[in-house]
């Protein structure tokens with residue numbers, strides 16, 4: 001076999017060893033993330049850190065905590081925005097809020113909340129719908145670094161123009177600017193929107209389920225997982241949802257072909273909003 005044939009196979013072995021090393025060293029388990037995307041991110045770090053190979057990068061991250069932190073951030077993909085995919089929030093307002101209004105108390109879990117933009121967007125929506133007071137929100141992510149940002153409630157001020165448009169498309173009922181104050185080039189989310197929120201570290205791959213949530217949002221997270229990990233995490237979500245609980249997935253995700261497909265009815269197919277049926 002020539003070099004051209006063996007190269008991709010060798011690279012795959014190197015990446016598998018890399019992910020195994022990261023897991024053993026740090027407990028972060030990326031072994032069942034979608035291969036093409038995790039490969040691209042690892043090779044991106046090889047280039048950015050200037051190491052000669054994937055094996056060289058492993059050596060660096062094992063010995064340099066700062067290098068490990070940069071790697072974890074790149075592998076976690078913390079991209080997010082306020083009222084991301086505004087039509088999702090519009091559908092939530094129209095189809096889920098009326099259900100929640102019938103509950104005395106609502107428990108919400110944002111799984112993979114990144115730096116909090118999704119959490120604060122939903123808090124604004126719940127406030128406008130008059131049910132924020134009775135909601136308790138758990139917002140979790142694997143990355144401690146993004147959670148630190150989320151807890152501060154600080155959002156880049158430069159993004160607020162785009163977020164204002166998103167908010168309006170999401171059916172926003174007031175002036176978006178009333179929900180934050182400008183501070184040193186950043187927007188500080190009004191503290192009352194943070195009062196009912198608990199941010200905590202939780203890894204969907206290695207940590208257990210919670211229970212009795214009325215709503216779980218896990219948007220733009222499982223797209224980075226392979227099929228078997230998606231199935232496992234769907235199991236965890238299913239067991240964390242209360243009877244008739246609502247699940248919201250990202251636009252690019254779906255319940256189709258997952259082991260729990262039959263356990264939900266569809267509330268909104270386009271917006272990937274589902275309700276547990278049994």
Ligand SMILES: C[S@@+](CC[C@H](N)C(=O)[O-])C[C@H]1O[C@@H](n2cnc3c(N)ncnc32)[C@H](O)[C@@H]1O
Pocket residue numbers: 076077078079080081084111112113114115118140141142143146202203204205218219220221250
């Ligand atoms: C692309 S962001 C999505 C953020 C937000 N849900 C949204 O839709 O805007 C993906 C987030 O999932 C988190 N994540 C990735 N793997 C995870 C895991 N195993 N457990 C918990 N969170 C994870 C990442 O740290 C990142 O913040």
